[in-house]
Amino acid sequence: MTITQSESAPLVAVVGSTGIQGGSVIKALSESDKPYRIRGFTRDPTKATAEKLRKSGVEMVAIDLVLENKEDVSKAFAGADYVFLVTNFWEHMDWERELSEGKMLVDAAKAASVKGIIWSGLAHAKKISGGKYSLVGHFDSKAQVTEYGRASGVPFVDVQAGFYASNFLGNFPLIVKEPDGTYCSISFNSDFDPSARARLSSASSAKTKIAPYVLPWPVRPTTVVPLIDMDNDYGLYVRRVLELPVFPDGSVVCTTSEDIAVGEITHQLSQVSGKKIVFKQITAEDATKNFIASGIPPAITADLVEGMQFHDEFGYYGGRATTREGLAQPTRTFTEFAKGVDWNKILV
Ligand SMILES: NC(=O)c1ccc[n+]([C@@H]2O[C@H](COP(=O)([O-])OP(=O)(O)OC[C@H]3O[C@@H](n4cnc5c(N)ncnc54)[C@H](OP(=O)(O)O)[C@@H]3O)[C@@H](O)[C@H]2O)c1
Secondary structure: OOOOOOOOOEEEEEEEOOOHHHHHHHHHHHHHOEEEEEEEEEEEEEEEEHHHHOOOOOEEEEEOHHHHHHHHHHHOOOOOEEEEEOOOHHHHOOOOOOOHHHHHHHHHHHHOOEEEEEOHHHHHHHHHOOOOOOOOOHEEEHHHHHHHHHOOOOOOOEEEEEEHHHHHHOOOOOEEOOOOOOOOOOOOOOOOOOHHHHHHHHHHHOHHHHOOOOEEEEEEEEEEEEOHHHHHHHHHHHHHHHHOOOOOOOEEEEOEEEEEEHHHHHHHHHHHOOOOOOEEEEEEEEHHHHHHHOOOOOOHHHHHHHHHHHHHHHHOOOOOOOOOOOOOOOOOOHHHHOOOHHHHHHHH
């Protein structure tokens, strides 16, 4: 643990410190052999995560980072050398708010004359797809903040977060329980790896009773997901940016723990969990029905479904490659991540 109070160490101000992304950044910096001062923000400094960070040497600042508090926000980064910025779209599901709060954070970093901004952006789905996928608001609003940040004149690096491996554990209907006895089949593309095709076909042939768990996505089974074990690996990428000899202004970092095809995800999940889980390619219309049926509002459903279609056609990062070079330690494989989970509690 090298969190220090020494003024000779760079001060990194971390938005979202009590959350997944900011927490991972703080973990990686605290494990570095280089010393850092760290400032974290929270709306509730009495919560256990905030208290734990404070005890580990993080300067915890209580603030609500919203437009109504713009004046306080503009002072929040005073004295910081670098800032890590993230917005939490899922808390309010308002694209305009995500954009305006992201811009506000960039303005605050500029006001503090920081040496560099590290921003958690995502691909501009609408631009990259030439307008074909125009509803992926939670990607595009982050990409618009990226554009704003790049125009700010402050050195700016976009460290995009991969698809969280922990999404499979959450309250989101990613893996669904099919009624026992349901028949499912998988359609394969000709370019799908033949050995994986044989394996998955035997598990899901139309003549085989498969059940009870299905991953039904409107993507091909060959679609590659940059799956990331956020707690362990996202912060490594941010740490690499901070520890390069020169802050890599203008660069985009596409993070991953392991790039893995969706058809392979269910295979590995089955092996680790001991439960039969198959991938099922469904239509965008069926995906829409599933999300709506599970209570997701129509506009958010459209954002998610088009996001998956964008991912299938252009790649999660819109065609940019991931690289794990130069990280302080190896990233974790999906199987390693999955082995740390009690699937009996998740797949009930
Ligand atoms: N799930 C995925 O696969 C995925 C992939 C790429 C990107 N993302 C993006 O990741 C973002 C969420 O990041 P996360 O997973 O780290 O979220 P998280 O774990 O829910 O944490 C959210 C953090 O933001 C802080 N926060 C939220 N609103 C705040 C406010 N008004 N003032 C001060 N702090 C505030 C929270 O602090 P307190 O609660 O302590 O105040 C908390 O530390 C979303 O925008 C999502 O689109 C997700």
